[in-house]
Amino acid sequence: MSLPSLETTPIPGLVVVRLDRRDDARGFFKENWQREKMVAIGLPDFGPVQNNVSFNADRGVTRGIHTEPWDKFVSLATGRIFGAWVDMREGESFGATFSLEMDTSVAVFVPRGVGNSYQTLEDATAYTYLVNEHWRPGVTYPALALDDPTVAIPWPIPLSEAILSDKDQNNPVLDPATAIAPKKTLIVGALGQLGRALQVDFPGADLVDLAEGDVDGSPVAALDLTDAAAVAGWPWHEYAVVLNAAAFTAVDVAETADGRRTAWAANAGAPATLAGLARDHGFTLVHYSSEYVFDGTAEEHTEDEPVSPLGVYAQSKAAGDIAVGLAPRHYLLRTSWVIGAGKNFVRTMATLAENGVSPSVVSDQVGRLTFTTELSRATRHLIDSGADFGTYNLSNGGPAMSWADIARAVFERSGRSVDDVSETTTEAYAAGVLDKGQPFAPRPLRSAMSLAKIRATGFEPEDALTALDRYLDAPPGG
Structure with a gap:
């Protein structure tokens, strides 16, 4: 299979990866993560240690904006999403946003300190992500309100009609005082x-x-x-x-x-x-x-x-x-x-x-x-x-x-x-x-x-x- 391609975004370190997906009458095949090829196109060799799958039964499920202290490589096994990201790190790019629609041929590398969120556009959407640190129970990570007016994410499905968790409905607004310091x-x-x-x-x-x-x-x-x-x-x-x-x-x-x-x-x-x-x-x-x-x-x-x-x-x-x-x-x-x-x-x-x-x-x-x-x-x-x-x-x-x-x-x-x-x-x-x-x-x-x-x-x-x-x-x- 050929090399994937890489596209930069307004958020430093956040990059979009266009995967080489092969389709036929049976379905499709893709190399979702191939270390040698990803490093060759300029992705950091971030050393993933855990692979998670978030299955979303219904269109309109909306999750985020979550800022865990690790790098992520996000992609889809099935379905489509609207993905949105907000830079929560200290520095000039604090508050910068980026969004795009994703299907199974697209992946995004999300660096530590960048808030991650998505909204499903189809039923039965399986959202997958690699991370380079293990999730630790009992630890609260920074988050941002999905409807924060400062970042104004243009959700395709209004949040009033979306499916949200109680926790995600009570996240705080953007505050420079809580910007994430670099390691x-x-x-x-x-x-x-x-x-x-x-x-x-x-x-x-x-x-x-x-x-x-x-x-x-x-x-x-x-x-x-x-x-x-x-x-x-x-x-x-x-x-x-x-x-x-x-x-x-x-x-x-x-x-x-x-x-x-x-x-x-x-x-x-x-x-x-x-x-x-x-x-x-x-x-x-x-x-x-x-x-x-x-x-x-x-x-x-x-x-x-x-x-x-x-x-x-x-x-x-x-x-x-x-x-x-x-x-x-x-x-x-x-x-x-x-x-x-x-x-x-x-x-x-x-x-x-x-x-x-x-x-x-x-x-x-x-x-x-x-x-x-x-x-x-x-x-x-x-x-x-x-x-x-x-x-x-x-x-x-x-x-x-x-x-x-x-x-x-x-x-x-x-x-x-x-x-x-x-x-x-x-x-x-x-x-x-x-x-x-x-x-x-x-x-x-x-x-x-x-x-x-x-x-x-x-x-x-x-x-x-x-x-x-x-x-x-x-x-x-x-």
């Missing part, structure tokens, strides 16, 4: 350096971390993703996007017995839990990974390179990547050498430069810095642009540099000579750490990643040295 964004790990940066590009997001806290006056709630009861009690259905900025990043501590358990719980177990929730509730999951999932033997890592982690931290991050890849709607951003608010390599070098210290820095690890502001900007871009789901490398741009090169750049910008930074090797540095009885995790020597895929979405990474200048000019806590 929210949740930032997990909001107290960390990336979590704080994300709050700039995602203002108003709900914030959670392992412990309660506060970020610039915004409360942070406690949520432990390893606590099954806490996870079960969280209202995941309220979110459109979940940004997982939480991670265990102490790569050397991860080599210890306690650190290993913590790293796997945070970097593998928690992302697996979120991926399962994303499947169940339909939200987009954004997760942040690391170039540590590679062994560092490639000159430049691409998104499709098989993972080859060296240490415990790296192994736990690779496991988390695999789990997140099972979420239907996900962005996995692999990044490197992250620099944000608080203590980090750049701030340490700036402090050493200020205090007259001349450090020895490894020169055989090569990669690119990623400032948390750039990581947050890329996240916002991917979501807003509707880029294809999947894995993207993300770092700041410019040439790959060694840690020693970066230290020299910081010293130069701090008024010190680049000659005050000497070089060492990763092997020599590791030996010194191990001689002190401290753990040391293996590092990938080549951390540079190809940025071609994210550039193809229209995002141009800022040069790392340009970002470094701005970072050093900002207060240490910023």
Whole structure:
């Protein structure tokens, strides 16, 4: 059968689908919902979980205007209807209407927050609809009066002659104060350096971390993703996007017995839990990974390179990547050498430069810095642009540099000579750490990643040295 066709309407997201119905002497056949074809014509892959049929014995049955908190795909098995929809969502299109007559060759996709109603034009009309959340008993959903004068639906059969339920005869009139807010964004790990940066590009997001806290006056709630009861009690259905900025990043501590358990719980177990929730509730999951999932033997890592982690931290991050890849709607951003608010390599070098210290820095690890502001900007871009789901490398741009090169750049910008930074090797540095009885995790020597895929979405990474200048000019806590 051929592809159905799609028509837009004055209500954003509400679309009419003209189905390919095949008629013969026996009756008709149609593919009422065929996921691959519907997605191909531009319908969202909304993940229906329930199919309902409303059989209407008589002409003139009128139902609505109902605004349940889920997407619907409505169509007919028999009969004809006059369908009417009202946008009940916050925003410029609040109160917009659309109506049309439907037979069995027409379907309509109704996005969450749009009021849905219909009037049967023939006896024995079977109205069917797919939804992507389960109906919950005892919950009252928003509704609108069928005769609301503001929207003035032109019912073909006067409501005085129609068949209405008692409930639908007592629905309220249109009120902007009750407009339906969009689903929210949740930032997990909001107290960390990336979590704080994300709050700039995602203002108003709900914030959670392992412990309660506060970020610039915004409360942070406690949520432990390893606590099954806490996870079960969280209202995941309220979110459109979940940004997982939480991670265990102490790569050397991860080599210890306690650190290993913590790293796997945070970097593998928690992302697996979120991926399962994303499947169940339909939200987009954004997760942040690391170039540590590679062994560092490639000159430049691409998104499709098989993972080859060296240490415990790296192994736990690779496991988390695999789990997140099972979420239907996900962005996995692999990044490197992250620099944000608080203590980090750049701030340490700036402090050493200020205090007259001349450090020895490894020169055989090569990669690119990623400032948390750039990581947050890329996240916002991917979501807003509707880029294809999947894995993207993300770092700041410019040439790959060694840690020693970066230290020299910081010293130069701090008024010190680049000659005050000497070089060492990763092997020599590791030996010194191990001689002190401290753990040391293996590092990938080549951390540079190809940025071609994210550039193809229209995002141009800022040069790392340009970002470094701005970072050093900002207060240490910023």
